[in-house]
Amino acid sequence: MALRLGDVAPNFKAQTTSGEIDLYEYLGNGWGVLFSHPADYTPVCTTELGKTALLGEEFAKRNVKVLAVSVDPIDKHEGWVKDINETQNTTVNFPLIADPDRTVSTLYDMIHPNASATATVRSLFIIGPDKLVKLIITYPASTGRNFLEVIRVIDSLQLTAGYSVATPADWKAGEDVIVVPAVSTEDAIKKFPKGVKVVKPYLRYTPQPNL
Numbered sequence: 001m002a003l004r005l006g007d008v009a010p011n012f013k014a015q016t017t018s019g020e021i022d023l024y025e026y027l028g029n030g031w032g033v034l035f036s037h038p039a040d041y042t043p044v045c046t047t048e049l050g051k052t053a054l055l056g057e058e059f060a061k062r063n064v065k066v067l068a069v070s071v072d073p074i075d076k077h078e079g080w081v082k083d084i085n086e087t088q089n090t091t092v093n094f095p096l097i098a099d100p101d102r103t104v105s106t107l108y109d110m111i112h113p114n115a116s117a118t119a120t121v122r123s124l125f126i127i128g129p130d131k132l133v134k135l136i137i138t139y140p141a142s143t144g145r146n147f148l149e150v151i152r153v154i155d156s157l158q159l160t161a162g163y164s165v166a167t168p169a170d171w172k173a174g175e176d177v178i179v180v181p182a183v184s185t186e187d188a189i190k191k192f193p194k195g196v197k198v199v200k201p202y203l204r205y206t207p208q209p210n211l
Ligand code: BEZ
Pocket: 038, 039, 042, 043, 044, 045, 046, 141, 142
């Protein structure tokens, strides 16, 4: 059955461009982003992996480790990484999983047969330090993902984990956040010393607490 939010992210061992990796060991106590792409040496995928590499410091700052996966073999990944580095002006600094036998793709339901019988779609999973799935997105092969949006979601998830707040539509880091419904307004006033703006009893804002 397909994975859903809150499910345990299945562990696996896989061959990667950084040697054999055990997912849980690789992630340690941090966060993870596992994402699939349809195929090596394709244009949209080249830009996606380049962008992910360019955002390496942003992921590291947030204690997030990244892994990419496709059904291509390791030698193909290695050749393609050189092209990504050259064309996207970056250095790919995260492992690419080679999944020719589809172990990882099957565990994470990354092959959608009505889209392509063989290639992985653009699936992306954010995995929390508790190894639970926090976000699932799936894009078609023809649309490159927005990796700044992935960072934005990680910021939101980390705020929720640390401070019992949620983030409103189109929220950007630095803007006010929302007090979660589970916290009463009385408790919120004690918990958030920067102030609580009550628009409705169920709609309460507070400045981003970790700034
Ligand atoms: C691409 O990465 O450019 C791509 C891959 C498969 C289908 C269409 C585009």
